[in-house]
Structure formats: structure tokens, C-alpha cells
Amino acid sequence: MSKSIVELVDNLPSGGVTVMMLKSLDFVVPGEWNNLTGFDNTIQAVTGETKRKVVDKIRDRAIALYENPNEPYQAAVGLYQIVDRADTALAASAVANKIGQKIGFLSFLGNLTPKADVTQTLDLCIKVVVELIALCKLNNISLDNIGSFGAALSDYKHESIMRMAALVCVDGLIPLGPDFIKKAQSTLAGLNPGTLQQNSTFQSISNLIPGGSVGDKLGFITATFGSTQGWMNNLVRSRGLTPESILRSMNQYIDIADNKLDYVAAFLDMTTNYYEHTGIQTVARRLVDRAYAEIGSGRY
Template sequence: MSIDQLVDNLPTGGLTVRALKLFDSIVPGEWDNLVGFDNSIRQITGESDDDTVSRVRDRALTLYNDPSQGYQRAISIYGLVNSSGTALGWAAAAHKLGESFSALSFLDRLTPKPEKAQAIDLAMKIVAESAAFCYTNGLPGDSVSDFAGALASYSKDNLIRIASIVTFDGIIPLGDAFFSKFLDVVSGLSASDVEENPFFQRARHLLPGDGLDLVTRNVGAVGDYVGNFASAHGITREGILGGMRGFIDLTEDKLEYLGAFLDMSLNYMEHTGTQSVARSLIERAVGEI
């Protein structure tokens, strides 16, 4: 599917969008849920002339469809990083149920992941973001230092995605002190721990190099930024849970299942990743027409 179709088909509501909107008060003004490729061109460039929008669109599609560029590989990574590939239809079910979603009937069917598995999933999200960043920006896939250096200037869709990684894959399953637990797990990983991860198995053809080395280098490069992100932006587990209770029916005895539920339900990497790749294409295209 081409990038214009992907952006045209992004949802305007549902569980993922509701979850992403939790960050409006944390990083205000950073994220608009841009849906529709032509609409995205108009919003990002400020152009209202239909002819100019059409020219930007054509150039962006040419760039996306060029196999020598990395945009399609970035989109593939963002799609594959979801724990189920298609989020198992949970997000679609949540959207159909409307504004309020009761998780109680689903949570009993889930098994909370061990902390080790959660930490590996968090590491894989970081690896995925690093590789997708490099592909989107025309860099070699293993340009970890370039990725780490760019994090401080992340904004818009990129910033919301980092906030989501820290929150939904770090704080919710592992607690506010997630980072120390995360580092403890990563320091003790073996090659097989990484190679058995479902995302790594699906995406290894898109990732540069050995899995354990990728994890070690990426976590080492971005550790300070990720570790300090929550405190720098005032993100706490209780604060996020309070916001989520506005659209997910949660009780205290079900909280241990929440991480597994969100892992299967949220599609934030693919959603915001698609928007980020589209933004990069549009900004490049408008400069080339």
C-alpha cells in the first residue's frame, strides 16, 4: 500500500488515538492526528493551492516508491513492531464500542508478561525507532549515534511516539522506576533472548547486524534520554492511569493485566510512524518541486 493510502486510512478515533491524546497535557501542541494525505500536505506546508498540493503529492509518492530510498523500509518496521502485527483486532473492537471501552471482560484472558519479556519489548521498540529513523533520513541503518543525537530535537509525531514508548512499554508494565529494571535486564541478555523476540524474528531482514549488539548499542546510546524522559515531562504511572480511566474501565485488581492488554491493543508505533514518514516525505517534496 502506498503512503498516501496509508495516511488516508489512519483512524480518527479508537483506543490508540485516545491513548495518544493523553499526551496533550504533557507535551501540549505537539501532536495533531493528521489523517488524509492531501490534508497532511496542506497542514504541514501551509499550502492551499490545489496545483501545488498535487505537485507535492506527486513528488512525495515518487520518493516513497523509489526502492533506493528508505521510506518503505521505515514503514515496514513500524508495522512489524506491533506485538501482534495487526493488533489482533482489539483496537478495531474498541473503536466500534465507542467512547468508553470496558477492558474487564478481556483482561482475564491475558497473562501478564514477566519483567524480562517486557524489558526486551521496550528494547526492541528503541531498536525499531532507531532503524526507522535512519531509513527515513537516508542514513545507514546502524547510524546509532545520529539517532541518539537527533532525539533531543524530536517533535510532533516523533516526540509523541517516544513518549508512548516510555509510557506504554516502560512505566505502565514496569512502574515509575522502570529504567533501572530495564537496564538490569538488558545487561544480562543473551543473544538467544533477543533472537527469540517476535519482532526481531519478523524484522531481522530490515535490521542491521547482530540482535544483541543492536540492543546493547542502541540502549547505551539513548539511555540517558529515555531514562530522564518521564521526569523531564512529568509522566507518572498514576497520572497516566488516571487519564486512561476516562476511556478504559479499570479496577485495582486488574492493573497487573493492563500492560499485556495495551501491548495487544495499541497501534501507536505504526500510527505515528506512518505520520512521521509522511511528514518527512512532504517536507522533502516541497523543497524539491
């Protein structure tokens, strides 16, 4: 049986590399993210309620909503978890490729693993698609209107905006450079559907992506990423984000001795799970808001 939402939130760490990394990115979305851990603490922070009786009612209703298979909350958490579970394998693949390029007797590894840019591009773009799918599930809306995704991102707050800011920084700028959007679009345009089909994260969510063929699904991924271009460009420009500025901020919290950005990206992939961490917090907030509203209306 999967963990309850209470277990998931109670088990979120208050420290560690993921939390330190997210704290280092506060300058990107100032004051938006507070590392809410503990379900009762989350209830009190989101609603302002401190009375034990009221907190217990909200808690019980939130648990019931999460456990209801007809509600979207467990599925959304599962999506956030999937992309982080694959990161270690993706990072190992990227590192193996770099070793293959630099050490002669390991050069065969370059033939067995995807190019680092292809790997990183798929990691970035599939995470964007997962965000769209989770957003649609949580709001009970269709995946058909991709064009509205960019507008929806402009309304993001709290954990959700921190997750997307981290995506831009950690999965975009650091591994792919300042032109990461153009580079990702170019990579997608030249991608063979067979390469996508071999990607483990894609395999895990393929049935949720619209399209009758892998080529169709690649088209959906490309269109979804394209719909976020304006929002991402605006975030990068408005905050003056560069790989170097992000690394400088991170070094205040995490001792990253190596400043080679491809290795930094691999290190972060292997040591953080920011998508799952903030995704659980997003779902918990949504559950608490709904449970509180329903209790206040007298429905429960």
C-alpha cells in the same frame, strides 16, 4: 502490492483507542501532536498550501518518492508496522503468564511463555532499535554512531516525539514501573541470546540489526537502549511521570476499569497500534516536506 502512502494516511483513524490514548498523553509533550489524517489534509497542514494545483503536484511527487524502491520511505513504514503486529502476541503471552501464576491448573502456562518482565523489556528495547533504524534510513546515515541517537531524540517534534513519549509511558512506565530503565538494563544484561532469538519481533528485523551472531545483536540492542537513557530519564523527571499519573490521564479518555498495571499494559498492547499510526504520519510529513522543497526548487 503494498498500500500507497495516500491510502495509508487516508485510512488513519480519527478516533478509537489508539487516538484516545495518544490524546491522553498530550500532557507529556504538550501541543506536539495533531492527529493528521487524509493525505491532502496533511499536505495543507504541513506546507500551508491550499491551491489545488500545488497540492496535486506535491501529492504526485510524494507518491513517486514513496513508490521508488531506492528511497527509504516504504521500508520505514514497514518497520513501524512490524512492531505493532507483534504486540497482540506479546500481550497474550504476558497475560497467559499472569494467569499461570494465579490459577493453579493453568500453572503450566508459566513454563510455556516468557516472564512478563522479559517480554515487556524486549518489546520496549526492540522498539527503540526500530526507531533508530528507521531514523537512519530516513536520514541516509549509518547505524555505526549509536551515541548520537540520544541527541537526535532531543530534536524530535510532532508525531515522532509523541511516538517516543508513548513508548516511555506505555511500554516503559506502565508495564515495568518507575525504575523501568534500570529494570530493562538489568534484564538485558542477564538475557540469554536464545531467548532473544525466540522473540518474533526480533526475528522479523534481525537482518537489519548489526552483528554476526545473536549475542552481537543483543549487544547492539543493549547499547542502543543505553544511548536513550539520558533522554528518557529527562522526560520522566521533567514531566513528573509515574505509572499512576499516566493512568489517571488515560482514564479521562479511555474507560480502564482495572488499575492493575500489568493488565493495563496488555490491554493497550492488544488494542492500540500507536507505533504504526504515528510512524505513517512521520513518513508522510517527511515525504511532503521533501516533495514541496523539490517542487519549489523547480526540479519537478
